[in-house]
Amino acid sequence: MELTAQQRGDALVVRVEEARIDAAVAIAFKEAMRQATGGPQRRVVLDLGRVTFLDSSGLGAVVSVMKHLGPGRRLELAALTPNVAKVFRLTRMDGVFTIHGSVPDAASLRHAG
Template identity: 35%
Template structure:
């Protein structure tokens, strides 16, 4: 499935919903969109991976790049992911210790009343 990207704003957060396959071919488009968001002034970015079917090292590299860029700009970057196959990828690469990972967008932006954020 092709990459899909959709952006919405929730309070001070910019939520980027990603769907489809993020790989060596499609990752440059994700990188470009994240750069546009940061250049456009977004400082608190949440990337929702809920509809991602496939994520490879290139996609992970792009996400780490965005995390570093936002931290350097005094912002924040978080991921939403609750699929076990994707979570395993984060664990195996130790990137689960680098990214704030949340099960839902509400948990990522801090409005989850039940406090079930990871």
Template identity: 40%
Template sequence: MTLFTQESGFVRIDVEGERLDAAVAPTLKAELEKNLPPRPEKVLVDISGVRFLDSTGLGVLVSLLKMMDSGGMLAIAGAQPVVQRLFKLTGMDRVFRLFDTDVEAMAALAGDASAAN
């Protein structure tokens, strides 16, 4: 299950569950397509509970990026060390903006340059 909330100026997506893999990725992608407003400009994805991410899960995050406004910002918060390693190994740490906490991600979405990684 994924929680979608509208914060001040951005959409927040809290990914619940310890795995974001081939078993759950299709459901998450369908939830994104159903619940996201058209072409959102700013999105925060909190994956702090995710302990395992595979290429299919990464693919869903890439799909989310493609659903966004062309000048939009996607901030990913709370990636665990093992998940961060996958982002680095695949080079996706250069595609996505990763933040240790949701507070840092929210500051970046609000335009606070000191919060950016």
């Protein structure tokens, strides 16, 4: 599972470089995210701009990643494509995560949260 992690402001921005988070890759996604978020950043922004398909396994994996970060750390989502946003909306998970329309710039990720 290909991810790109980049420090931006005070947050870690992790970009998913693949088009699908589905049952085939849900476990690999969770493992890759755990490695990518092993640092101290309290705020992690998951950039889903390239993801065009997310199924219930993928949704479960995103929830799992958030829980694994533990208390005091936050997982936020950014740049959801329409089909992915719809899965979050239908399951009401859009109320659980902070969701940004696009990846916030460094200035807005500094000293916030």
